[in-house]
Amino acid sequence: MSKLAKDAAAFKSTLQRQDFTSWHSQPKPATSTAGTSSAGGGLAIAGEPSSSSAPHKKKRPKTNIVYSQPADTGTGNNVNTQLVYAVNHLKSTHNPMRVQDLAIVTNTPLDTDSVLLEKFRAHDKIQYDPKTDLYSYKHEFAFRNKAALLTEIQRQTRKGGGISVRALKESWKEAPQAIEELEKEGEVLVTRTVKDGQLRMVFWNEIKPTEEAGGMQVEKEFLDLWHTLKVPNDVDLLKQLASEGLQATSSETVAPKAPTAKKKGKRGGAPRQRPVRITNTHLKGDLDLSRDYAAHAKS
Numbered sequence: 001m002s003k004l005a006k007d008a009a010a011f012k013s014t015l016q017r018q019d020f021t022s023w024h025s026q027p028k029p030a031t032s033t034a035g036t037s038s039a040g041g042g043l044a045i046a047g048e049p050s051s052s053s054a055p056h057k058k059k060r061p062k063t064n065i066v067y068s069q070p071a072d073t074g075t076g077n078n079v080n081t082q083l084v085y086a087v088n089h090l091k092s093t094h095n096p097m098r099v100q101d102l103a104i105v106t107n108t109p110l111d112t113d114s115v116l117l118e119k120f121r122a123h124d125k126i127q128y129d130p131k132t133d134l135y136s137y138k139h140e141f142a143f144r145n146k147a148a149l150l151t152e153i154q155r156q157t158r159k160g161g162g163i164s165v166r167a168l169k170e171s172w173k174e175a176p177q178a179i180e181e182l183e184k185e186g187e188v189l190v191t192r193t194v195k196d197g198q199l200r201m202v203f204w205n206e207i208k209p210t211e212e213a214g215g216m217q218v219e220k221e222f223l224d225l226w227h228t229l230k231v232p233n234d235v236d237l238l239k240q241l242a243s244e245g246l247q248a249t250s251s252e253t254v255a256p257k258a259p260t261a262k263k264k265g266k267r268g269g270a271p272r273q274r275p276v277r278i279t280n281t282h283l284k285g286d287l288d289l290s291r292d293y294a295a296h297a298k299s
Helices: 003-016 079-093 099-106 114-121 146-158 165-171 175-184 220-228 234-243 293-298
Strands: 126-129 134-137 188-192 199-204
Touching (some): 079 099, 079 114, 146 199, 165 199
């Protein structure tokens, strides 16, 4: 027996004396005592699986499917859901479209489903032109330039109110930029949100910023003086008014109604008769107003 074989036999006997009870699995028993050399010159023990022949565990594919929710089918299968997709897309294009093109873009059976097409045509915001066979969205305002926008703002301001910038943007995408230009020119007045300063409402500026007509911006010195003024609290304000011989105005107080006391006894008793004030004095000579004619007629 060669030295290499002796070393292999000694190594194998050492493995058999080990206690594998704490291992998760027992090693396979050796079936042969002969060792063979690997292709790389290393020693391979019979019965021990080599790294090249070890089976690889297949990893379980990760899935992000949530079975408690319905699958995303794009535009959906419901007729009303598909109608919303089609109407919203036509609203965002600002251009008339054919029903075939709209069906392809929105991935809806608008050109094949008769029920969906009928609902689409009956929508109050959809306008159909039979001459061109095109569909368009009815926007609240119809303007496509800065001058027409100013005319619409003037019309709404004369009625007593402003216009929402969001509604103007839905009719014309460039409306916010045009409104900012009109604001710099002094043609409109704009209100903005407190949080991020976005355009909110727009009004027509009837007083143009000229020295003759007024409407000029107040000088910064007076603005700073105005903002430095502090309104005193209620106690100090009353003291200052009293020192000047003035009184604070108070709102009209409503006199409390006297509580109505309920009489103990029978319910639904006879109503109390109150004396009647006679006002038809011009009939006093011809007619006895104190007499109850209805009671005498029944008797």
